[in-house]
Ligand code: MN
């Protein structure tokens with residue numbers, strides 16, 4: 001029997017927009033779940049996904065991807081990379097698996113939202129495959145992380161956070177959940193598609209999965225490099241869901257609404273990824289194998305591509321673009337200091353990444369680093385060399401941003417630039433880490449006002465006892481809290497200079 005070409009039957013087969021007879025269209029696709037912008041059904045019928053695939057083809061390709069990732073893993077089973085790897089690199093894996101796997105699992109239902117509530121037949125198809133993809137991402141990464149659990153007995157099973165992290169009240173998990181619940185699970189399918197598949201999956205998974213994969217391969221971690229490349233090949237497909245949704249919005253006169261969704265979600269993702277990817281690239285990756293700085297990757301993978309895509313769609317750069325460009329130079333450096341100072345609260349061992357050679361590199365990539373962030377590291381280094389590492393821990397919970405849930409930070413040094421953006425709303429006082437975070441709150445105070453940051457939870461008695469140990473317990477840390485990745489060896493490189501000065 002002669003088989004038809006896919007192009008000959010695809011349009012007909014995927015067109016499942018039948019006229020409902022037993023329920024009304026509004027009951028089948030309630031606006032608040034499907035499309036709060038009420039784009040006409042006629043436009044959804046023309047939703048044309050550029051990536052067309054049949055189920056048969058999908059299964060074949062995905063199977064090949066899995067076979068490739070698992071083969072690399074088993075081929076390298078006896079290669080002792082993970083026994084020799086720099087502790088900074090192992091921390092990247094721990095941070096990645098814990099921070100990412102819970103989001104992958106959440107994305108299963110995000111994509112399923114498109115399958116059920118998307119009004120375009122093509123969107124529903126893409127969502128179905130997307131949902132299956134996210135199950136694969138959850139499972140393969142859990143499997144690969146599980147393998148590493150037994151290698152980590154001394155530090156208390158930090159890799160178990162691959163499955164545990166997002167279910168705890170760890171401060172990192174609260175931050176990640178606040179952003180991803182907002183974008184992925186609490187909006188209609190149209191808004192969700194723009195925020196998740198366009199802003200997040202187009203702009204930022206590229207950064208973590210492609211750029212980090214390049215670093216992984218240079219370091220010699222071919223298992224991780226292949227794994228995350230395999231995942232990104234699916235994410236690239238998901239990104240197209242949002243692009244088609246944006247086209248429908250723009251053509252239906254919803255340009256301002258589309259722009260607002262993009263502006264909100266791009267910033268929410270940016271602040272989270274600057275911590276996840278920024279620390280990994282500029283501080284945890286061994287110096288010799290660093291491919292580019294985080295800033296260079298942002299410029300190459302995010303700014304250039306994202307800017308072009310926005311303009312092609314008839315949208316503009318977010319209104320805060322200049323604030324964002326400055327943030328690329330600064331934000332992750334202060335967040336790195338914060339994470340290192342609170343190392344017992346995280347499930348990986350933060351690498352300081354500030355040997356004399358690394359500081360030179362940082363100064364070259366971020367001119368002015370020594371006079372600003374470097375000043376803080378001078379004090380930390382002195383304390384360690386004086387034999388007082390206990391002075392290098394934060395004693396209290398820092399002030400947290402109500403939107404990003406990250407510490408409110410600024411730029412230290414001579415021009416000390418730290419600013420809290422405050423807001424009084426219905427009798428409650430809110431703190432934000434930037435003008436943009438406050439702006440996001442103001443776009444929809446009903447959505448955000450009831451949320452409690454870790455500081456709020458501490459103050460209203462949710463954390464018991466309200467002590468350091470009580471806080472670790474609340475955050476789910478048993479005995480696996482982080483320590484300096486290199487046991488302060490990096491500070492010793494300054495010993496001679498220190499002895500001379502004192
Ligand atoms: Mn995924």
Ligand code: MN
Nearest residue numbers: 107201235238
């Ligand atoms: Mn995805």
